[in-house]
Amino acid sequence: MSFHTPTLAAALALTITVFAPFTPAQQTTKDGVRMENAVNRPDRPYRPAGSSDPRDAGPHVARGFGKVQRRLVYVALPGGSAGGQFSSEQNGVGIVVLDADRNFEFVKRIPTWNVPASMSPEEVSGIAASPTTNMIYLATRGRLAAFDLASDKKVWEQTYDGTCCERPEVTPDGKTLVVGSDLKDFWYIINAQDGALKGKIQAPKSNFAHNMALSADGNTVFMAPNGVTMTVGDVPSMKATKTITFSDHVRPFVINHDATRVYANLNNLLGFEIADVKTGQVIKRVEAPAEMWKPQWADVKQRFFGHGCPSHGIALTPDESELWVVDNINYGVLVYDNTGEWPTLKMTFPTTASADWITMGLNGQYAFLSSADVVDVKTKKIVGQMKDEYGKPMHSEKLLEMSFANGKLVRTVSQFGEGIPSAVQTRLSARQK
Amino acid sequence: MKHLLAWAIIGATMTCITVTAQAASDVPDFAAVKTVCGKCHTTAVFEGKPRNWDRWNDVFADMTQRGASGTNEDLGRVTRYFLENLTLVNINTSAAEEIAGILGVSDEVAEAITERRRKQPFAGLAELRALPGVDSAKLEQRRSRISF
Numbered sequence: 001m002s003f004h005t006p007t008l009a010a011a012l013a014l015t016i017t018v019f020a021p022f023t024p025a026q027q028t029t030k031d032g033v034r035m036e037n038a039v040n041r042p043d044r045p046y047r048p049a050g051s052s053d054p055r056d057a058g059p060h061v062a063r064g065f066g067k068v069q070r071r072l073v074y075v076a077l078p079g080g081s082a083g084g085q086f087s088s089e090q091n092g093v094g095i096v097v098l099d100a101d102r103n104f105e106f107v108k109r110i111p112t113w114n115v116p117a118s119m120s121p122e123e124v125s126g127i128a129a130s131p132t133t134n135m136i137y138l139a140t141r142g143r144l145a146a147f148d149l150a151s152d153k154k155v156w157e158q159t160y161d162g163t164c165c166e167r168p169e170v171t172p173d174g175k176t177l178v179v180g181s182d183l184k185d186f187w188y189i190i191n192a193q194d195g196a197l198k199g200k201i202q203a204p205k206s207n208f209a210h211n212m213a214l215s216a217d218g219n220t221v222f223m224a225p226n227g228v229t230m231t232v233g234d235v236p237s238m239k240a241t242k243t244i245t246f247s248d249h250v251r252p253f254v255i256n257h258d259a260t261r262v263y264a265n266l267n268n269l270l271g272f273e274i275a276d277v278k279t280g281q282v283i284k285r286v287e288a289p290a291e292m293w294k295p296q297w298a299d300v301k302q303r304f305f306g307h308g309c310p311s312h313g314i315a316l317t318p319d320e321s322e323l324w325v326v327d328n329i330n331y332g333v334l335v336y337d338n339t340g341e342w343p344t345l346k347m348t349f350p351t352t353a354s355a356d357w358i359t360m361g362l363n364g365q366y367a368f369l370s371s372a373d374v375v376d377v378k379t380k381k382i383v384g385q386m387k388d389e390y391g392k393p394m395h396s397e398k399l400l401e402m403s404f405a406n407g408k409l410v411r412t413v414s415q416f417g418e419g420i421p422s423a424v425q426t427r428l429s430a431r432q433k
Numbered sequence: 434m435k436h437l438l439a440w441a442i443i444g445a446t447m448t449c450i451t452v453t454a455q456a457a458s459d460v461p462d463f464a465a466v467k468t469v470c471g472k473c474h475t476t477a478v479f480e481g482k483p484r485n486w487d488r489w490n491d492v493f494a495d496m497t498q499r500g501a502s503g504t505n506e507d508l509g510r511v512t513r514y515f516l517e518n519l520t521l522v523n524i525n526t527s528a529a530e531e532i533a534g535i536l537g538v539s540d541e542v543a544e545a546i547t548e549r550r551r552k553q554p555f556a557g558l559a560e561l562r563a564l565p566g567v568d569s570a571k572l573e574q575r576r577s578r579i580s581f
Contacts, residue, residue: 059509060530062486062516064493071498131491363499405494426474 070404071100072107073361073368075386076124076138079396080370083305083312083328083354086395091388093121095136095147100366100401104374104384110152112138112145125182126167127398131409132174133192136400139165141182146195149402149409156195160188166209169414171218171235178221178235180209187212187223189238199238203231206243211252214414215259216421222262224250230262232277244275246282251307252314252357257419263314263323263343268297270310270329274342284342293329304328305354315358315367315417317377319427322346324367324417326355333358333369335380349380357397360417367417370397462517465510469503470496483578485521486531523580524561525554535575542566555581 027035031049040046075096081088095110115121126139135146135155144165145157158164166180170192177190178201185207186200201221203209208225214235215221224230229245230253246266253264255277262275270293274284293310296302306312306328313326316338323336323343332350336343355371366383367375372393374384386394402412470476479492493501493511503511516534524532524546533543546555546564555561558576562569572579 059505060512061505061508062490062493062512064490065497065508065512069494069498132488403495403498405491408491410491411495422474422478425478429475430473 064405064410071362071401072404073098073100073104073386073399073401074110074127074129074136075394075396076112076127076398077388077394077396078121079124079127079398080356082371082395083307083356085305085354086393088123088395089120090392091394091396095138096386096388096394098386100361104386106387106389108152109389110147112147112154124396124398125165126179127400127415128168128170128177129400129402129409129412130170130174130192131411133170134409135192136402137168137170137177137192138398139168139179141165144168144177144179144188144190144195146192149404150407158190158195158197160197164188167212167415169212169214169221169416171214172216173218176218176235178212178214180212180223183208183210183226185209185225187221187233189235201231201233201235201238201240203233203240205229206231211250211416213253213255213259213262213416213418215255216257216418220259222253222255222259224253224264226251230264230275232280242280244277244280244282246273246275247285249309251309251312252416254314254316254416254418256316256320257421257424263316265309265311265314265325267309270297270325270327270334272311272314272323272325286336286343288325288327288334288345292327296329305331306356312356313358313370315360316419317417318360318364318413318420318423320419320424321427322377324358324360326358326369328354328356331355331371333375333380347380349375349382352382352385353393353395358417359399359401359415360413361401362403362411362413364423366401368399368401370395462510462514465503465507466514469501469507469511472501473499479519483519483521486516486527489515489520517575521578521580525550525581535579536561536567537571538566538568557581 029038038046077091077094078088093115094112097107098104099107122140122142124138124140129136134149136149137146143157143159146155148155163181163184166182168177168179170177174192177192179188185204186202188200189198191198203223206223206225206229208227210226211224213222219235221233221235222230223233226249228249229243230250231240232242233240246264249267251265253262255262260277263272265272271287273282276283297310310329311326312328315324321339323338325334327334331354332348334345335347337346351369351371351373353371355369357370359368364377367377372386372395373382376383388394400412403410522531522535529543529547532546533540561567
């Protein structure tokens with residue numbers, strides 16, 4: 001690798017100019033300007049042609065620095081209905097892409113499946129993406145498909161044994177997808193490049209496969225049914241290793257950055273239970289203040305939008321300083337401080353519709369709710385609305401924020417609001433300073 | 434005119450000296466890594482965790498968007514540090530840039546390697562060691578990140 005310094009460049013340019021009379025007249029700069037014209041003089045000012053590419057300016061600089069970036073939100077449709085408040089078909093079929101840097105403006109709709117008008121489209125059950133494969137993965141109750149992010153074209157589609165598919169997650173090396181079966185008692189292990197089936201993890205105690213979480217290293221999967229017992233599995237060996245039983249049906253849940261804790265929404269609870277993964281025991285039950293929900297929920301005549309439970313939606317901020325919990329009784333979000341021994345309720349805010357899912361965005365800046373609200377995580381203010389090309393709010397629970405450099409995915413999030421090791425490390429090291 | 438020539442020579446000599454000093458030690462490169470990449474988190478988030486060059490460029494682009502920046506000089510040093518110390522390289526498929534980095538050879542030698550592999554892929558470290566310009570001590574030190 002060659003290193004030029006501006007001093008050397010200037011010195012050389014001068015030297016060449018000085019020698020100009022002795023050298024052939026065709027001497028030019030790299031970009032073809034004759035040397036005698038490439039000198040800055042009072043009577044003929046000159047500045048070298050600029051370049052936006054830092055590599056032209058001297059030392060060899062990796063192409064990743066200084067690239068044009070796009071930050072987009074990919075919303076899979078139909079992917080939810082604000083708990084029955086709206087029709088999930090009101091936004092049609094496909095992936096709607098919004099621009100996070102431009103107030104979530106509509107960018108385009110990527111076609112996914114051609115669904116005849118006479119048929120109801122299948123719901124998207126989960127979404128994941130990988131910078132390594134540069135693909136986005138959609139699971140529906142019926143199939144699993146991969147779309148290339150450079151061309152927006154479908155790369156592969158599989159139905160497996162006909163019991164595909166629930167939420168997918170992809171390992172950080174981009175090699176493996178772990179995907180729930182459609183309400184059965186196993187999870188598929190799939191080659192993320194071509195969709196080939198590598199095997200299955202059997203989870204007989206967790207029939208009705210539904211939600212899941214994958215540890216940050218991609219080795220441990222948490223497989224939850226709509227039922228009380230969650231199964232923990234080892235991805236490389238495709239074996240179940242333990243179970244964790246909660247006090248009621250497990251609904252959405254999240255894990256922390258090192259997969260030592262599970263925070264789970266449950267049926268009949270506005271709040272969550274915390275399980276310790278090592279011992280497999282529930283170690284804490286955190287309930288929202290009783291007056292917020294107990295009388296209403298106990299009165300079986302009262303109806304609430306949502307998924308049949310007081311809270312359907314939970315997320316850690318990437319740095320784990322806060323835990324956000326959906327409130328399907330009062331239609332808002334409960335924010336818990338998570339920096340102490342146990343989470344404590346610090347504030348609540350209302351949403352514009354029933355929010356039944358929370359996806360934390362890149363860098364912990366925005367939270368995306370299925371109420372169609374985009375929330376600034378720091379201020380808890382609603383700063384945007386996710387709308388389709390016809391201006392209709394999208395209530396999808398299946399969306400990802402993604403960051404691109406020159407058409408290539410460089411970073412994305414998980415559909416599940418899990419803690420991220422580097423973000424936690426960043427917060428903790430800032431505290432020590 | 435004599436003046437200018439003298440400056441040119443001094444400039445060139447100084448550059449040579451700096452280049453040799455840098456090559457002799459990774460310390461100044463690591464200082465740049467700390468300056469550019471240690472602002473928001475410690476370098477522990479990536480130290481000892483090699484990836485391929487595409488993935489590092491993804492990280493650089495991601496961090497640039499988050500606010501990482503530096504002088505070209507520092508970004509050049511960060512680039513070199515990652516190429517030399519944290520990048521997984523396949524001698525038969527990786528770009529010349531990566532090969533130059535991990536082997537610590539000039540762009541010309543790296544080009545020669547990519548030229549040679551087109552005709553006949555490299556079978557192992559021994560074949561690399563035999564090439565002119567390849568430092569076998571460096572090769573030994575970095576062999577765990579080299580594949581064929």
